[in-house]
Every structure is written in structure tokens, then in C-alpha cells.
Amino acid sequence: MSGLHNLLAHEVVEGIKEGLFTAEEYVSTVIKTIEDVESKLNSFITLDTERALSSAKLIDRKIKENEDIGYLGGVAVGIKDNISTKDIRTTCASKMLEDYVPSYDATVIRNLKQNGAIILGKLNLDEFGMGSTTEYSRYHPTHNPWNLDYVPGGSSGGCGAAVAAGECTVSLGSDTGGSIRCPASFCSVVGLKPTYGRVSRYGLISYANSLEQIGPICRSVKDIVLIMNIISGKDNSDNTSMSSSPITINNKLDKFDIAIVKELINGGDHEVTGTVYSASDKFKEIGCTCDEISIKNLHYALPSYYTLASAEASSNLARYDNIRYGFHLPIEEYKWDTYFSNVRKNFGEEVKRRILIGSYVLSSGYYSKYYLKARSLRSLLKLELLKLFKKYDLLIGPTMPILPFKFGEKIDDPIKMYLVDINTVIANLAGIPAISLPVGFSNGLPIGLQLMAAPFEEQKLIDVSYALENTINIQRRPSLT
Amino acid sequence: MISKDELEYLAQISKINLSEDEAKKFPEQLDKTIEYIDILEELASDDSNVLDLQEMKFDELRDDVVRMSGALRITKNLTEDGFLRGPKMK
Amino acid sequence: MSLVMIGLEIHAQITVLESKLFCSCRGNYRDLRPNTNICETCCGLPGTLPIINKKAIQYSTMTSIALGCKVPDKIMFYRKNYFYPDLPKNFQITQYNVYGFSSIGAEGSFELDDSKKIRISRIQLEEDPGRINYLEGGMNVRNSALIDYNRAGVALIEIVTEPDFTNPKEVRLFLNKLSLTLEHLGVCNTLMEGSVRCDVNVSMKGGNKVEIKNINSFKEVEKAINYEITRQTSMYNRNIKIESETRHWDDKKKITYKSRSKEEEHDYRYFPEPDIPIIVLGDNFVSNLKVHMPELPSQRFDRFVSKYKLSEHISDILINDKKLADFFESTLKIYFSPVEIANFLITEFKSMIEDDSDSTDYLRNMKVKPEHIAELVKMIEGNKISRITAKDILVKIFESGLLPSEIVNNTNSFKIADEKILMDAVQSVFDTEKSAVEDAKTNHEAINFLLGKVMKFTNGRADPKIAMRLINNKLKKPNA
Known part of the structure; x- marks a missing residue:
């Protein structure tokens, strides 16, 4: 049966339950798609198709025996390769973890499995999530399915490309400074970064703990809701997680007050800006108000983000010393400290730069100059945003200030690369939820709209996104054959 | 500006051996980044003590109970006696 | 300026805990095969997060209260970043007070005797590292170090004093009183191997501070200080400048020696631990805890004097041996004659166990129980046996565990009044x-x-x- 890989997650579950097709037929179609396009895209680092097929057969047996298959029964999921999966190698796209097979499942993975999801494999990323293109993957870059010469965005670039191309039906990514929303925007799919604490981070291999969240990348808003309700909730293995009420798809939209953030528009590509403005016209059509506002401290956001993220990264990545796990490097030749330094030179260049910057901003002479300042900016920004959210339900702007770009364009200049994240880091600093929704194309390259809401107001993001998704009929499938 | 010595110091406390190539190009790249984040200095320092960490209540903390169900087995570098072999200390 | 200034940094494990500070592995790691008391979290596997032990906060707070410290409404954890093979994450989760006061205790004071108090600068809760095995023949067995993570993540209380001690004797007195306090609170069994460690800093005549690390029992502390004072005095007399440095205590040779490497001088790059939210203790936390807190040695002393009418001298002897004092009170529950029982315990009874007093838990393994002593004292007071007989009977109880009445009947040793x-x-x-x-x-x-x-x-x-x-x-x- 062809075309099954194009189905949305809720359609897959319904189809299997109603006996329109078997889980095995569906998973085989998805695997066939991977075989067809993976050589062009390089979305995956590790595939686990054999186990996926036997899981599918298990689902089919349950159907036969009238057993419950769960909310995600049979759905083929791709997982960003920085989320721990028991018995499936989890590399973070790094040489440091090339042989690392976790002994436990991340909480989100446990939740997915308990609901019948099938893990297809592990998706590519920039090493440890540090980057916006997947060019910093130790293994290979992933290509944008809409144009193979272009980057898919990052760091969850494998997720964006695989979901867009039908190599999996939904995926889980992680977002530290935009890593879900950037590839969602560049690959024309939907990506949600949840409120900080809504989803357990247990098992997510830390890059910057205080900023990051796991979230879904899907082909529709409805699938985002389906996944979110499965992965959300307080987890005893993560003290920063919190309980929250489930979200739903509402067919009737409340009249929301929306504000376009000027600073997010200014300085962006005009194709992007134009598309965002026309999307805002659509908001008015569906009964919302739309103002333009300004956020005072926004130009400090990105420097603050890089300070905090690098600081936390330098400490998080200290554990990779190859003693307990890691790649093979004989210990006999070295004293412990030279052994550590020789092992750790195998991080990629970008990771090394961020570790060094992190050590720099935390070292005794500079702590209050950088780290404390960055923390205080973060508080100020959060306060300012919360004040705005008293007046507006949503703040919007382009997810990415620019269109997807070609490989190699920014890789030689770290600052150029960092600037790509300028619109997305705000939500991470403030811990608020943000979604990227496909709203159009320019020269065949996707454009995403970012919507931000107050903490735990994911429902508002979903309501407006769902209404907008139904209003703008966006092209869903890249042609890769 | 990051001097050669300063870079060496950062590499030493971060336990990373830098290649010749990196030692050559990192100072300039790191300088650019530091220059970029230097803008934070403009922020008034009286706000510097504001920390925005989450809070949790004492009652929500974990009870003191032993649970070793899935006790971890390390296999890498294990000796017969169960010790982990690491690089020498001296 | 006094001639010698000494400060202490004490690490005491919270041995009362069942589990580790941040995971559910066993708190008592002793006598286990290496690397069998470990999990993903205490081994620092990627993606794991620290989940803090509630009881550890209660016990460290009690310690802070007992040492006269302020306890804040909210506490925070920090990361102390340094590389070492016994540290699974290559950072230690601890507390830090430089950017605001967030450790479990600060600014306390502890009475040494009527005339002297020692100021406590801070008390913090932190995790113990694993252990690198130093076998005979040095640390390098077959060109490698042997690491055991069973201890990694065990809860530690760090107590830091101001440099208020002026001689080693005061230090000994302090450590004795501190041990007793920790024991009374139930925080730490200081007799367990490796449960307490001490770093010392010594400076003379306002000169540079020398730190001595690695002192693995309270008994060795006095020796290390004495050695260091002698060393510094002799340098001073020969006009050699005393450098600010870190030295180690060699408990075999009984000397301090200079750490060779620069590794000791760290830039710890502290920053708030992002995986542990600020913990709000709440308004009544300290006052509630005070109500339910075990009695402190000084309170017990007062009670012994006022309630049991014991002399200060006898009360002091009992209090200084918590297990004996507990034994005393258990005996009172069976037969209430405090003065007679106290006297009997600190004379006849104690003289018999004195030879054995080095053994860690002499009372637990003994055949003599409070029931025996209660009955024995009752017989003395009822004029049924003489004191001399009582002593003989005690010997027999030690051997047999029989009740005094049984022994008396068997041996016909009632008093002769005929x-x-x-x-x-x-x-x-x-x-x-x-x-x-x-x-x-x-x-x-x-x-x-x-x-x-x-x-x-x-x-x-x-x-x-x-x-x-x-x-x-x-x-x-x-x-x-």
C-alpha cells in the first residue's frame, strides 16, 4: 500500500484500529520511504527498522486479540539522537558517544512506548544540539527536503527533514535556543517548544539544562496535540518538571489579542517579513486583533543566551572523560589529566568553542561581568514578557529572520551562525511556550511563523495555529523523486 | 582580547587539548564572541542579584527510600574485582 | 593577634540516611563489591538528573540549628566544577554563599567551654565523590587507577569554622563536642570508617595560611596540627617565609607534605545548579524541626542534673558516652533509681568494659542488657546482695547473659543475714x-x-x- 507514510499520526492510529491497513503495512511503507530518500537527506544517525517491524507485528496481534493499542498504537516515531533510548545507541552526533548505548529510556520515550509508538531510529543533529544547520554533526549534515542544497535548520535538523519527507510520521526534538522551531520553519513542518517544565527532561542529554525542553515536530497541529498530551506531566525523575492540564483541538476560536513584535520583523529578509504580515492579516480574518509592539531589552537576549548556554554546556559536557563510557582510547599511556585532555579533544570545533567560552564566562574574574548579567537580563526579559501577556494572548513574528540558506554559508563565522537564533532564544530565556507554523514559501523555500504565549498557555498557541493551518492551505510534501 | 596564555588556561581548566590549527584560529573566533556578549555590560548592575530559578516546596522532595531495582552495570574497563580501571593518578 | 590561628573544614557523612543525596542507591556503601551500589544518576550517565533526598535537608538543618547557625527560608545548590577521576560528572553539586546566602546554615557559633565560642562560617550539604583505591604499592596498579563509585553521591555535611582556635587542644575539644552532637542528632556515626574527614588551616603570627588536607579521622587532626605548628615555628625562627600552600597529611609517617602539582589550585567556576529548583523550606520549617529534634548533649546534661539529681561530674561522664547514657536511661525505665544506677554504671560497669572501649559498638554486642543492671541494682538496694557480690555477678552476666536472680540462685550468693x-x-x-x-x-x-x-x-x-x-x-x- 503506497501513501501510508503520508498519513498523519491520528490517521495512522484510526486506520490500524479500523483495520484499513495493518501496522506492519504502514511501518513497511515508512521504511520503504527511508530506503528511497535517505541517501539524499541523511536524516538518521541510527536506524532500528528490524525492531520497529517486530513492534508493528505486535500491534497487529493486539488488534486481532481486541487489545488496546494505545493513543499512538503503531505510529512510527523518529527521535533526535540526544534523547536516551534503551538499547539503541545514542550519540548526540558526537565522536564522544559513538559507542554509547543507554541502559535506560528517557521519560518521554517510556511514555511513547507505553502508548504504542514505534521507535524507528535516531535522528541527526548538530553535535550535542549546538548549531542551527546540522553541519556540526560528527557524522554527516542532513539536507533540506525542499531543496537539497540547503540546510534543514538545526539543531533538530534530522527531525525536520525526516518528518517533512515522510521518513517518520512524527518526531521528538529538543529546543535549547530554537532547535525545534528552526528546522520546523526551514522544513515546513510544525514544531512546538513547550513551557519550561511541562515535559520531563530525564534522559535528554543536557546541553543547557535551564533553557531546554523536549518537544514534538509533526506535520499538523493535531499531531502536536496528540504527542504533547502523551509526553507532558510531572516526572519524579526531573525536579524541574511540573504538572499541567491536557490540551485539545477546539474547532471554535476565541477572539484573541495578538501582537507582532517589531524587533523580530526588523532586520529580517523581506520575503519572510512579507509572508508574516500576510499571515497576520489572516488573524484578523479569523476574528483576532493584531497590534504591533516593541520589547525593550530584546537586543540583550542573544548575548545573554550564549553566555548562559555556554556556561551550562561547559559544565554539562565535563563528564565525557571516557572512563565510564565513551569510545576506546587505551588508558595506559597517560596520566589522568592528560588522558582527559586527549579524550576531550575529540569534541567538534563548535562544541569546543562553546566549552571554552563557558569556562571563560564562569571563571572567577568574569562571573559577575557575564554570567550574573545574563541571568539578570533573563529575569528582566521574563518580567517584561509576562507584563505583555497580560495585555496580549500571543506574541508573533517570523521563526527565523531569514530563509533557509546553503551549506557552508555561515559555518566559518560563529557569530553569523549565532545570529540565526535571534528570534527563537527569547522563549527559552523566558521559559515560555512557542510554536513554529508553516505559513508560506519564497522561491520554493519554507517560511515559518512563530507564536509565543504565557507559561502553560499552550492551548492558546494550539487554538490559533489550528485555525490558521485550516485557513492557509500550505503545501505539505516536498517532491524528492 | 584573548591572549595565547589565556586560551591555554581555558583549555587546561576545560581539559581539552587544542590542535595547532585550533590554537591559531580560536583566539579570533572567541574574541568575536566575547566582544558580542560584552554588550551585557551596559545592563545596570544593581539588577545583578536577580536570579530566576524555579522554586519547589520542601514537601515535594524525594523520600529517603532505597530503590536499586535496575542497578547499573558498568562494563567498560572493569577489573575482576569489580573496580573500574582509569588512567594512572601520578 | 594570637600566635596561632587554626580553622577547620569538616566533612561528615549523613550516615543515618538510607539512600544517597541525589538518587535511591544505598547510603551505606561499606562492605559492598566495588561498583555495585551505583545507578545511572550517581554514575553521571548522560541525561540523568539529581533528585534530592528530603531527609538529608532535615538532618543538615538540625546540624545547623545545633551549631547556632541561621537557616534561610530558601536554599540553593551550586555546581563546583573541577575534573577528577573519582567525580562521575566532573563537577560536584554543593552549596555556595558568595552571591547571597543560600546554604543550609551560616554565621553560627559553638560553645567550646564557658569562656570560649568557635564561630561557624557556614554549613553546606553536598555529595561525596567516589573512591580511588590506593592499594599497597601506590595508586598505580598495573599502570592504572582503580575506581569505585559506590560512595559517589552519598550525602555530606560540610562544616566550616572561622580560624578561632589557638591551639590543638581546643581543636580536640571541639571535635569531641561536635562528634557528640552529631551522634545525639543521629546525623553521623563518627566511628564508621571514613564517615568524618577534616581539613585544617594553620597560620602563625598573622602569616600565610597553610591548608592541610586528607586527615581521615578526628584522632589524627591534633597530630597534624602539632606537626604543622612545629614546622612553621622552625621556619619562622630561621626567617624562612611561610608560603600559602596546600599540604597533605601522611598518616603513616605522621608528617605533612606539600602537594606537588598545581592541580590543587582550582578555578571552580561555581554557578547555580540548573537541575535543582530553589527549595522553599517554608515559614515553620525550622521551628517545627526544633520541636521534633533529638535532644542535644547540653540539654541532656541539664536534664540529668535537674530530673535525675545526678552530680555534674557523673552527668558529664554519661553524656560523653552517648551509648552509655542511652543504656542508663533504658535501665531507668525498668527500675527508677537514677543515682544508684548511674554510680553503678560509671564505676563497676564501665571498669569492666574499659579494656574494650576501642571497639566501636561495645554495647550492642554485649550480653549485659538494661534488664540485668536494673535487677542487680534493685538487689543491692533491697539489701539482698552486697556490692562485692554484685560485681561478681556482673562478671557472670557478661559471660552468660543470665539474669542476676538466676545467677544468685545458682550460686547461692544472697547476703547472709543469719x-x-x-x-x-x-x-x-x-x-x-x-x-x-x-x-x-x-x-x-x-x-x-x-x-x-x-x-x-x-x-x-x-x-x-x-x-x-x-x-x-x-x-x-x-x-x-
Whole structure:
């Protein structure tokens, strides 16, 4: 049966339950798609198709025996390769973890499995999530399915490309400074970064703990809701997680007050800006108000983000010393400290730069100059945003200030690369939820709209996104054959 | 500006051996980044003590109970006696 | 400026805890095969997060209260970043007070004696690293180090004092009092191997501070300080400048030696631990804890004096041996005669175990229980047995674990109050001790000598009061 890989997650579950097709037929179609396009895209680092097929057969047996298959029964999921999966190698796209097979499942993975999801494999990323293109993957870059010469965005670039191309039906990514929303925007799919604490981070291999969240990348808003309700909730293995009420798809939209953030528009590509403005016209059509506002401290956001993220990264990545796990490097030749330094030179260049910057901003002479300042900016920004959210339900702007770009364009200049994240880091600093929704194309390259809401107001993001998704009929499938 | 010595110091406390190539190009790249984040200095320092960490209540903390169900087995570098072999200390 | 200034940094494990500070592995890692008391979290596997132990916060707070510290409404954890093979994450989760006060205790003071207090600068809760095994033949067995993570993540309380000590004796007194306090609170069994460690800093005549690390028992601390004072004095006398440095204590050679590497001088890059939210203790946390907190040694002392009417001297002896004091109070529950029982315990009883006092838990493994002592003292007070007999019976209890009444019945050792029997005993003493009898007619001391002989004759069973009366009567008779 062809075309099954194009189905949305809720359609897959319904189809299997109603006996329109078997889980095995569906998973085989998805695997066939991977075989067809993976050589062009390089979305995956590790595939686990054999186990996926036997899981599918298990689902089919349950159907036969009238057993419950769960909310995600049979759905083929791709997982960003920085989320721990028991018995499936989890590399973070790094040489440091090339042989690392976790002994436990991340909480989100446990939740997915308990609901019948099938893990297809592990998706590519920039090493440890540090980057916006997947060019910093130790293994290979992933290509944008809409144009193979272009980057898919990052760091969850494998997720964006695989979901867009039908190599999996939904995926889980992680977002530290935009890593879900950037590839969602560049690959024309939907990506949600949840409120900080809504989803357990247990098992997510830390890059910057205080900023990051796991979230879904899907082909529709409805699938985002389906996944979110499965992965959300307080987890005893993560003290920063919190309980929250489930979200739903509402067919009737409340009249929301929306504000376009000027600073997010200014300085962006005009194709992007134009598309965002026309999307805002659509908001008015569906009964919302739309103002333009300004956020005072926004130009400090990105420097603050890089300070905090690098600081936390330098400490998080200290554990990779190859003693307990890691790649093979004989210990006999070295004293412990030279052994550590020789092992750790195998991080990629970008990771090394961020570790060094992190050590720099935390070292005794500079702590209050950088780290404390960055923390205080973060508080100020959060306060300012919360004040705005008293007046507006949503703040919007382009997810990415620019269109997807070609490989190699920014890789030689770290600052150029960092600037790509300028619109997305705000939500991470403030811990608020943000979604990227496909709203159009320019020269065949996707454009995403970012919507931000107050903490735990994911429902508002979903309501407006769902209404907008139904209003703008966006092209869903890249042609890769 | 990051001097050669300063870079060496950062590499030493971060336990990373830098290649010749990196030692050559990192100072300039790191300088650019530091220059970029230097803008934070403009922020008034009286706000510097504001920390925005989450809070949790004492009652929500974990009870003191032993649970070793899935006790971890390390296999890498294990000796017969169960010790982990690491690089020498001296 | 005093001649010598000494400060302490003490690490005490919270040995009362069942589980580790941030995971559910066992808190007691001792006597286990290496690397079998570990999980993903305490081994620092990627993606794991610290989940803090509630009880660890309660016990460290009690310690802070006992040491007169302020306890804040909210506490925070920090990361201390440094690389070392015993540290699974290559950072340690600890607390830090430089950017605002967030550790479990600060600015306390602890009374050494009536005239001196030691200021406590801070108390913090942190995780213990694993252990690198230093086998005979050095740390490098087959060109490698042997690491055991069983201890990694065990809860530690760090207590830091101001440099308020002026001699090693004060340090010893402080550590004794501190041990006693920790023991009373139930926080730490300081006798368990490796449960307490101490770093010391010593400076002289306002000179540079020298830190001594690696002192793995309180007993060694005094020796290390003495060595260091001698070393620094001799340098001072020879006009050699004392460098600010870190030294290690070698407990085999009993010397301090300079750390060779620069590794010791760290830039720890502290920053708030992002995986642990600020913990809000709440308004009534400290006051509630104070109500439910175990009694402190000083409070117990006051109670012993006022409630049991014990002398300060005897109370002090009991309090300084918590297990003996507990034993004392258990005995009182069975038979309430505080003065007599206390006396019996610190004389007869203690003298028998003194030889054994090095063994860590002498009371637990003993056959003598409070029931025995209660019954024994009751017999003495009821005039059923003499003190001398009681001592013999105690020896038998130590051996057999039998109740005193059983032993007395078996050995027929009740006091002899029968005047006929006693008269025979007195007569035979008078027959053999003729010169003493003559002496006794004028010299009172000699009467006691005769009584002693009668007691000996009856194997200590004679009722001394009756025997004395009989001796006196007999002496008064003309033909005596």
C-alpha cells in the first residue's frame, strides 16, 4: 500500500484500529520511504527498522486479540539522537558517544512506548544540539527536503527533514535556543517548544539544562496535540518538571489579542517579513486583533543566551572523560589529566568553542561581568514578557529572520551562525511556550511563523495555529523523486 | 582580547587539548564572541542579584527510600574485582 | 593577634540516611563489591538528573540549628566544577554563599567551654565523590587507577569554622563536642570508617595560611596540627617565609607534605545548579524541626542534673558516652533509681568494659542488657546482695547473659543475714587475728580490717551492717 507514510499520526492510529491497513503495512511503507530518500537527506544517525517491524507485528496481534493499542498504537516515531533510548545507541552526533548505548529510556520515550509508538531510529543533529544547520554533526549534515542544497535548520535538523519527507510520521526534538522551531520553519513542518517544565527532561542529554525542553515536530497541529498530551506531566525523575492540564483541538476560536513584535520583523529578509504580515492579516480574518509592539531589552537576549548556554554546556559536557563510557582510547599511556585532555579533544570545533567560552564566562574574574548579567537580563526579559501577556494572548513574528540558506554559508563565522537564533532564544530565556507554523514559501523555500504565549498557555498557541493551518492551505510534501 | 596564555588556561581548566590549527584560529573566533556578549555590560548592575530559578516546596522532595531495582552495570574497563580501571593518578 | 590561628573544614557523612543525596542507591556503601551500589544518576550517565533526598535537608538543618547557625527560608545548590577521576560528572553539586546566602546554615557559633565560642562560617550539604583505591604499592596498579563509585553521591555535611582556635587542644575539644552532637542528632556515626574527614588551616603570627588536607579521622587532626605548628615555628625562627600552600597529611609517617602539582589550585567556576529548583523550606520549617529534634548533649546534661539529681561530674561522664547514657536511661525505665544506677554504671560497669572501649559498638554486642543492671541494682538496694557480690555477678552476666536472680540462685550468693552463721564467721576471724582484735579495742581503723576479714571469710556475702554490729558486740565482751 503506497501513501501510508503520508498519513498523519491520528490517521495512522484510526486506520490500524479500523483495520484499513495493518501496522506492519504502514511501518513497511515508512521504511520503504527511508530506503528511497535517505541517501539524499541523511536524516538518521541510527536506524532500528528490524525492531520497529517486530513492534508493528505486535500491534497487529493486539488488534486481532481486541487489545488496546494505545493513543499512538503503531505510529512510527523518529527521535533526535540526544534523547536516551534503551538499547539503541545514542550519540548526540558526537565522536564522544559513538559507542554509547543507554541502559535506560528517557521519560518521554517510556511514555511513547507505553502508548504504542514505534521507535524507528535516531535522528541527526548538530553535535550535542549546538548549531542551527546540522553541519556540526560528527557524522554527516542532513539536507533540506525542499531543496537539497540547503540546510534543514538545526539543531533538530534530522527531525525536520525526516518528518517533512515522510521518513517518520512524527518526531521528538529538543529546543535549547530554537532547535525545534528552526528546522520546523526551514522544513515546513510544525514544531512546538513547550513551557519550561511541562515535559520531563530525564534522559535528554543536557546541553543547557535551564533553557531546554523536549518537544514534538509533526506535520499538523493535531499531531502536536496528540504527542504533547502523551509526553507532558510531572516526572519524579526531573525536579524541574511540573504538572499541567491536557490540551485539545477546539474547532471554535476565541477572539484573541495578538501582537507582532517589531524587533523580530526588523532586520529580517523581506520575503519572510512579507509572508508574516500576510499571515497576520489572516488573524484578523479569523476574528483576532493584531497590534504591533516593541520589547525593550530584546537586543540583550542573544548575548545573554550564549553566555548562559555556554556556561551550562561547559559544565554539562565535563563528564565525557571516557572512563565510564565513551569510545576506546587505551588508558595506559597517560596520566589522568592528560588522558582527559586527549579524550576531550575529540569534541567538534563548535562544541569546543562553546566549552571554552563557558569556562571563560564562569571563571572567577568574569562571573559577575557575564554570567550574573545574563541571568539578570533573563529575569528582566521574563518580567517584561509576562507584563505583555497580560495585555496580549500571543506574541508573533517570523521563526527565523531569514530563509533557509546553503551549506557552508555561515559555518566559518560563529557569530553569523549565532545570529540565526535571534528570534527563537527569547522563549527559552523566558521559559515560555512557542510554536513554529508553516505559513508560506519564497522561491520554493519554507517560511515559518512563530507564536509565543504565557507559561502553560499552550492551548492558546494550539487554538490559533489550528485555525490558521485550516485557513492557509500550505503545501505539505516536498517532491524528492 | 584573548591572549595565547589565556586560551591555554581555558583549555587546561576545560581539559581539552587544542590542535595547532585550533590554537591559531580560536583566539579570533572567541574574541568575536566575547566582544558580542560584552554588550551585557551596559545592563545596570544593581539588577545583578536577580536570579530566576524555579522554586519547589520542601514537601515535594524525594523520600529517603532505597530503590536499586535496575542497578547499573558498568562494563567498560572493569577489573575482576569489580573496580573500574582509569588512567594512572601520578 | 594570637600566635596561632587554626580553622577547620569538616566533612561528615549523613550516615543515618538510607539512600544517597541525589538518587535511591544505598547510603551505606561499606562492605559492598566495588561498583555495585551505583545507578545511572550517581554514575553521571548522560541525561540523568539529581533528585534530592528530603531527609538529608532535615538532618543538615538540625546540624545547623545545633551549631547556632541561621537557616534561610530558601536554599540553593551550586555546581563546583573541577575534573577528577573519582567525580562521575566532573563537577560536584554543593552549596555556595558568595552571591547571597543560600546554604543550609551560616554565621553560627559553638560553645567550646564557658569562656570560649568557635564561630561557624557556614554549613553546606553536598555529595561525596567516589573512591580511588590506593592499594599497597601506590595508586598505580598495573599502570592504572582503580575506581569505585559506590560512595559517589552519598550525602555530606560540610562544616566550616572561622580560624578561632589557638591551639590543638581546643581543636580536640571541639571535635569531641561536635562528634557528640552529631551522634545525639543521629546525623553521623563518627566511628564508621571514613564517615568524618577534616581539613585544617594553620597560620602563625598573622602569616600565610597553610591548608592541610586528607586527615581521615578526628584522632589524627591534633597530630597534624602539632606537626604543622612545629614546622612553621622552625621556619619562622630561621626567617624562612611561610608560603600559602596546600599540604597533605601522611598518616603513616605522621608528617605533612606539600602537594606537588598545581592541580590543587582550582578555578571552580561555581554557578547555580540548573537541575535543582530553589527549595522553599517554608515559614515553620525550622521551628517545627526544633520541636521534633533529638535532644542535644547540653540539654541532656541539664536534664540529668535537674530530673535525675545526678552530680555534674557523673552527668558529664554519661553524656560523653552517648551509648552509655542511652543504656542508663533504658535501665531507668525498668527500675527508677537514677543515682544508684548511674554510680553503678560509671564505676563497676564501665571498669569492666574499659579494656574494650576501642571497639566501636561495645554495647550492642554485649550480653549485659538494661534488664540485668536494673535487677542487680534493685538487689543491692533491697539489701539482698552486697556490692562485692554484685560485681561478681556482673562478671557472670557478661559471660552468660543470665539474669542476676538466676545467677544468685545458682550460686547461692544472697547476703547472709543469719546471725548464727555470721557469729561463727566472726568467731573464726577473732581466733586467727588475735593481734588485730587487741588493736581494735582502741583503734577504730582496725575494726574495719576485721570486717574486711569477715567479708572475705563469707565470700563477700555477709551483710556488712549485721557483721559490724556483731564485731562491736564481741569486742565489748571482756573475754574477747
